[in-house]
Amino acid sequence: MKFLISAGPTREKIDPVRFITNYSSGKMGYALAGAAADAGHETILVSGPVCLEAPRNVTLISVETAAEMAAEIKKVSDSSDIIIMAAAVADYRPIKVHSEKMKKGSGNITLELERTEDILASLGKIKHPGQILAGFAAETNKLLENALKKLNEKNLDWIIANEVGGKNSGFMSDENSVTMLSADGEKIVLPLENKKSLAVKIISVLTSGK
Numbered sequence: 759m760k761f762l763i764s765a766g767p768t769r770e771k772i773d774p775v776r777f778i779t780n781y782s783s784g785k786m787g788y789a790l791a792g793a794a795a796d797a798g799h800e801t802i803l804v805s806g807p808v809c810l811e812a813p814r815n816v817t818l819i820s821v822e823t824a825a826e827m828a829a830e831i832k833k834v835s836d837s838s839d840i841i842i843m844a845a846a847v848a849d850y851r852p853i854k855v856h857s858e859k860m861k862k863g864s865g866n867i868t869l870e871l872e873r874t875e876d877i878l879a880s881l882g883k884i885k886h887p888g889q890i891l892a893g894f895a896a897e898t899n900k901l902l903e904n905a906l907k908k909l910n911e912k913n914l915d916w917i918i919a920n921e922v923g924g925k926n927s928g929f930m931s932d933e934n935s936v937t938m939l940s941a942d943g944e945k946i947v948l949p950l951e952n953k954k955s956l957a958v959k960i961i962s963v964l965t966s967g968k
């Protein structure tokens with residue numbers, strides 16, 4: 759099968775030396791890509807800026823911004839059987855990108871931000887029969903309630919809910935715990951473990967009906 763997986767953060771430029779981003783290390787998405795490739799699937803990984811090596815047998819496409827990630831994903835999404843959005847895509851970007859380094863003054867400044875494209879929601883609108891679309895929900899509260907909302911609103915087959923904001927799971931850590939919820943009402947709880955072994959289980963669930 760053909761997998762398309764996204765990973766890492768995006769960077770949204772303010773000026774040539776500053777940007778808006780988040781704490782995603784890419785570990786979860788890279789672990790998923792490695793697990794998919796190890797299971798014999800053709801795997802494309804679209805990644806924001808991270809300090810990780812591409813897993814074996816994975817085609818890596820490196821991007822920086824949400825717009826670049828959206829463009830690269832759309833080039834290959836139609837021919838993908840299973841798509842997993844593990845990237846932490848910035849929801850907002852500065853409206854104005856300064857061409858020179860901004861000089862500081864004595865007062866406060868305000869950055870005006872605009873929405874980026876919700877890549878996963880766009881994929882949900884053009885999903886074709888038989889294609890499996892999975893997203894992650896990164897939540898600090900009401901984990902399953904918020905995750906279910908994303909599953910339904912973005913027309914997904916699976917949402918993989920993880921708590922973020924703590925030390926031992928979610929962003930940056932080597933371990934994670936997730937609850938997978940399907941559009942068919944399945945609920946699979948995967949307790950805390952290394953992201954690499956967790957990824958093997960997630961890939962196995964996503965391919966089980968195929």
Ligand code: PMT
Pocket residue numbers: 766781782783784785786787824843844845846847848849874875876877878879892893894895896897908920922928929930931
């Ligand atoms: O990279 P690590 O340090 O290993 O951390 C892993 C992780 C916590 C980043 C990962 O497990 C995770 O939760 N990824 C999704 C982070 C996120 O952006 O969650 P969200 O709930 O804000 O977004 C929901 C879904 O919409 C996600 O699949 C996201 O990729 C997608 N999205 C969000 C915004 C946007 N503009 N476009 C999107 O496609």
